[in-house]
Amino acid sequence: MGKLAYLLFIQLYPVAAKLLGIFNRKAKLWVEGRKDIFELISAKLSADKRKKIWVHCSSLGEFEQGLPLIEELKQRYSTYAIVLTFFSPSGYEHEKNNRYTDHVFYMPMDSRANAKQFFDIVQPSLVVFVKYEFWFYYLYEAKVRNIPLVLVSGIFRKSQPFFKWYGDFHRGMLQCFTYLFVQTDAALALLQSIHISNASVSGDTRFDRVLEIAEDFKAMPVIQTFCAGKKTVVAGSTWTDDDEALDHYANTHPDHRFIVAPHNIGEERLKECEALYQQSVRYSVYAHDITAGVNANTLIIDNIGMLKYLYKYATVCYVGGGFGGDGIHNVLEAAVYNKPVVFGPVYDKYFEATELINNEGAFAVANALELEEMLDELFDDTDLYEYCAAAAGNYVRSKKGATAGVMQYIYEKRLLTS
Structure with a gap:
């Protein structure tokens, strides 16, 4: 058979x-x-x-x-x-x-x-x-x-x-x-x-790889300018369901910054992100002329290869794929920078996600409301934030x-x- x-x-x-x-x-x-x-x-x-x-x-x-x-x-x-x-x-x-x-x-x-x-x-x-x-x-x-x-x-x-x-x-x-x-x-x-x-x-050799990436990090002035000391969510490898869970929070928090890196960067998908995030600008446009993003709080990444460095600029990282499909993408790329990680409910195939939750460096949310509550809690509770951020980084380093x-x-x- x-x-x-x-x-x-x-x-x-x-x-x-x-x-x-x-x-x-x-x-x-x-x-x-x-x-x-x-x-x-x-x-x-x-x-x-x-x-x-x-x-x-x-x-x-x-x-x-x-x-x-x-x-x-x-x-x-x-x-x-x-x-x-x-x-x-x-x-x-x-x-x-x-x-x-x-x-x-x-x-x-x-x-x-x-x-x-x-x-x-x-x-x-x-x-x-x-x-x-x-x-x-x-x-x-x-x-x-x-x-x-x-x-x-x-x-x-x-x-x-x-x-x-x-x-x-x-x-x-x-x-x-x-x-x-x-x-x-x-x-x-x-x-x-x-x-x-x-x-x-x-x-898992991925732990060694993300540690190498973090050690080799080089500053990204364009991203640094966009974040400008604001509380920032970096949402990596997002699918439509992820963006639909996050967009309301982004649209109602104009003083925060959101960097969204869709899993698929085809034109149709990028336009979908632009429609969901009402105050957004594409990275290619902003990098050419930062004044194009003067009213934007969301930067949509329209290239491949930056994400593993973008997480460095996050206050909180959101990793996509957890609201459908095969499950979440690489949570280690985010955790290595000592950042709390949040993702959707479909993560059972990924032992590192489970272990990261058990080590209190990550959180799974079931819907948009839970996501918003989790972000507020991490942004507002300094002690919780620092504890979870350290737990995330320590977990990755323990596995090299x-x-x-x-x-x-x-x-x-x-x-x-x-």
Whole structure:
């Protein structure tokens, strides 16, 4: 059952993407990015005679998660070239020219022939998958070629096929890994329940990454001017439901400042934000002429890449995604700056959100009224604010070190030569 469903999925996904690509830009990029992909990979790698480390990330978030490890691999094993692949256009398009890796490609869709051809061209000495995405033929090819295959910052839930009665096929994917580093004790216990013993808890490399970002922070004068010492809410990765929960508070508190970074920055979505936030200005307009925002209390961010630094300017951070969809976005990017974090009720898949609440550095709200009450409480109660802000930052700092654990394993097992 599991294998049949998987085979149908890998056959139908490209067809669906091609059809969606007629009117969906992301789907179109997914399809176009894979045209003549093997010719591109071969042309790029044929001139690079170095041994290769292959790192695969689903999308941009997983790249940020894996970046501390990529940097350490690059530094310690400098004679190797790092080949990075993405499944999603949002990852590839944003990082195709990044300075951390040597080659960046779309991952060809999983199939027996594609996996064999990919390994024939790349010939990796080590394969690293970040967090999740389990592509059977690629994993199997690494195993049969006896190439070390490591999962980093893995997270597992009981609802996944690996742990179901019909999950033999998916459990076989896990058996391809040389070693699995997971984020939590609960994830490790799930693996042990299906007799996967080559695993351990290393933590989440995202903690290392957000700490790096915070340490590398550089002032943003335009944002600093907009905030101008005012009480400020930075709302990151918001969806429509998030903005509908926040807009009344923003519209009725003209003396506060609100920086809203929508998850989707398409023109239609930006216009929606402008309609919801009645006293708003786009960042691109304000940065060009700050007088354009003279009557605005809300700055709408219309670019990608700033958010992880914007949280520094918040009094309180609001992280979007918690009122629907798959759940909240990265709460660690906000908490690392010693800021209280607020988000919607859908967060159960994210252990760090639960732990942040338990450590009193974050709060979940069920609706717009609770959100407004929470913001008022944090703004007005100085003792509460300072306690929660410190709790948020201390939680993040207490979790650093996952990258070092993975690197130690690679070194001790001699998976690579210096």
